[in-house]
Amino acid sequence: MSATFELQGLRALVTGGTKGVGKAVVAHLCEAGANVLATARSRSDELSEERFIGADITTVEGCKAVVDAVLDRLGGVDIIVHVAGGSSAPAGGFRVLDDDEWNKALNLNLFPAVRIDRALLPSMVEQRSGVIIHVTSIQRQLPLPEATIAYAAAKAALSNYGKALSKEVSPKGVRVVRVSPGWVETEAAENLVARIAGQNGIDMDDARKVIMDSLGGIPLGRPCAPQEVAELIGFLVSARASAITGTEYVIDGGTVPTA
Template sequence: MEQVFNFDNELSGKIALVTGGTKGAGKAIAERLLNAGATVIVTARNAPAQIHEKLHFIAADLSQSAGTQKVISEVFQNFGRLDILINNLGGSGTPGGGFAVLSDEDWESTIHTNLLAPIRLDRGFLPQMIERRNGVIIHIASIQARLPLYDATLPYAAAKAGLVNYSKNLSNEVASKGVRVLTVSPGWIQTDGSAGMMQEIAARTGITVEEAIQQVMNSLGGIPFGRPAQPEEVAELAGFLVSPRASYLTGTEFIIDGGTIPTI
């Protein structure tokens, strides 16, 4: 039987949560799902200065167990269920310099944000997805799970590697129960934050912003596509993966890096 999809409104009636959904790739993903007809909830520690009027915002620190429980409780209280969970929150605030400069607190805070936060949210939302035999979970990881930068982001890379492994194992457990679990691993994304970083590097080292961008690409071993990804490009992949068009996809990691990873 041939399936017919409405690409313009294919997520109509779906309720989605995007963590870290107020800036960068998270913001682009939230708006992509909204444009496809979903009701979209976003989280961040603080409310942004501007946010799309149709997005529902929950303020929460997901690096803490209490923050994840707050989100779970408010979603169920206000919406009754969740159909799509995009675990996008992540980042690294640890100092560079390799293993010797990293404290227990550096490791713990990074693992709580990048690994334990999605695990806690999955644990909170999965039971009702399984009960309804319907749901999609996307874990936004990173190519650093495969291509770590030990001098700059050692805990972040380790946490994302754990997230990729956990995501695969979770998919094996819940695929037969009607829930799809997938991983999206971006390379370098050109966000406002990364643009500010390039300006800082340029000012500190006396080079141009363009030279700073090339310097970072060189540190990754080069990006064959010649530039970082745009947030909207990552969002388009996520939008497809949560749609009915991807109904047979689960347990897979999708790398979107412009060809950065040098292996097959």
């Protein structure tokens, strides 16, 4: 189904909007007619300066800069999609995760959503309309202990926060929905596949299988594409999903073995 003009006139903010899933979400929302602002540390060549807010949202100051820009340029917001997230923690399990690594995980994967929501939600409640999407991860329920304990815990916290928020603001006209991707083959993921292939003297398909095996397998036989996640988010922020709030949609090719 074409999403052309489905979001015409709506104002949207996408965090982490210059790469991977965030970049795909920005493109999808723009195609659907929304007036989109994307935030990240640096602008991509495909994104015009008019659609970009440069900020480090792992900081209080960065979140405030984003909120101020949204209010100044858009006068408010109808859609917020929190895509920003990730992990740079070293491998080695719990022993190598000091307080600094835990703080990094929370400051990237939880607190930006909390801070930006807290600042922008009052106007959404006042207009009695709006949608917030929190992009979590299947690692909230399927953590990988070697390197992503802190990331997985932060995403679990984000999911719990999103559920609680939905109970508070859905009666006031604002929907809150969570999207939980599995392995998505972004540019960064493709680089990882190439690195595994080079290190092990195998081809790209076999390197992808190494990653899929580390996840316990993907029944679909492949990772998701960023555009597929963007399509799901585009539906959830549209009027077609007007009865959907408080739930979490898993898009992982069947990776998580339980419902």
